[in-house]
Amino acid sequence: MQKKIEHLKVRREQNVREALQKLDAAGSGVLLLVDSQGKFERTITDGDLRRLMLSDAGLESTLSLLPSMKSVVVQPGAAAREEALTLMVRHSIHHVPVIDSSGEVLQVLDRKDLDEQILLSTPHLGDQEQEFVAEAFRTNWIAPLGPNVDGFERELAAWVGVKHAAAVSSGTAAIHLALRLLDVTAGDEVFCSALTFVATANPVIYQSAEPVFIDSEPESWNMSPQALERALADARRRGKLPKAVIVVNLYGQSADMDAIIQLCDAYGVPLIEDAAESLGATYKDRQSGSFGRIGIYSFNGNKIITTSGGGMLVADDEDLVRRARFLSTQAREPVPHYEHTTIGYNYRMSNILAGVGRGQLRVLADRVDARRRVFDRYRAGLADIDAIEWMPEPSWSRSNRWLTAGVIRPDRSNVTSADLMGRLAALRIEARPVWKPMQMQPVFKDKRYFAHDSNSVSQQLFETGFCLPSGSNMSDGQQDRVIDALRGLLRQA
């Protein structure tokens, strides 16, 4: 940054030609005129140089001909960016230097960095996706199925350490198939994490089964083993155990798998692991999504890697995965005359999209590191704001930090998470609330729910929580904008 600023500095004894060359090389649209001490005097734009030449100054004339002028500048601090943007709009300019009290230029703010919309989580392509897709075109493997589908299944299974995988059209489709594979039918109960995206629970309804929602625990924000235990004990008393438990790994962090698996085993209930958000995360050094009888992933556009839309079902049990492929291709019996003995779906992934997935898988480890770094920068940049408490990471967890999530402690600030999101939205920064828990959704209002204890943890997280922009391709400058906005809001409160 400092080096870049040095490239922008010119002095009055330099000539117009040199200034133009500097402007051209820097590509920034603005130069900084400084005195012999290196202190800021004024900005110079290409318009200023053009006007100078039109007033008969030649290329060899020095910049001493430039009139003195009080340039628009801002002082350093949390409000600098916002103030700069206001000034840029008012004066129709694109650059504002940040000058400290001694006249030193710390930074030049660029309007396009300040008012460009920052999104929550955007696709981030690597170098190889196009090659796999091009190969599909070259060999005319455009139809669903094909070598990229086989390759993607094989490579993902190896990556996460599960024996078999079936590539499908979405994470939701994978969950629906998982329920079919476990024979969930009308009237069955399925226990499901309460704090999740609705796609986890919808397939239970597709099967005309009954979801029962299980609260989160504060340590991981994921399924509370103690709530699950109460729900299972209650089910046994009623004489109706659930057909499956669906556990969600929220925002890229694994649930407490040992405790949950122990309970599921004790009651003989199979576990489906919804790892749509947690691909690349680990629990006790083992890959997220590899713990359930069946695991599912999503490659929707906002997930840590994407095929624009897609999903995967994984299991060690080869028969289950073979049957998933069968059900996802209209349940066609292996005979020539289109024979069907059960109802299937059109859920298979296309060979083109699987090509994108293969490329994305090759950069997955980098994407995890990048998202964790985004989280670390937020934490460091806001370390002194004690009203913010980040989503914890228990010792057994290595989250992929798909989304940086936190809460504003109501006992430490009057600012609400709604205020925070409103403020960020006004600054063209997309932030979101924590998922609205399923038991609070109108569509599930009559469903049963087991809270963690006398507290409903998922409800508290919803009421106080927020998610910040977390894309692996966010620039430091974009992140600084988010940090400054939060500091501005929470420091004065």
Ligand SMILES: *Cc1c(COP(=O)(O)O)cnc(C)c1O
């Ligand atoms: C995204 C998501 C899904 C659904 O995945 P799609 O590919 O969008 O169908 C399911 N569960 C959770 C927790 C998700 O975040």
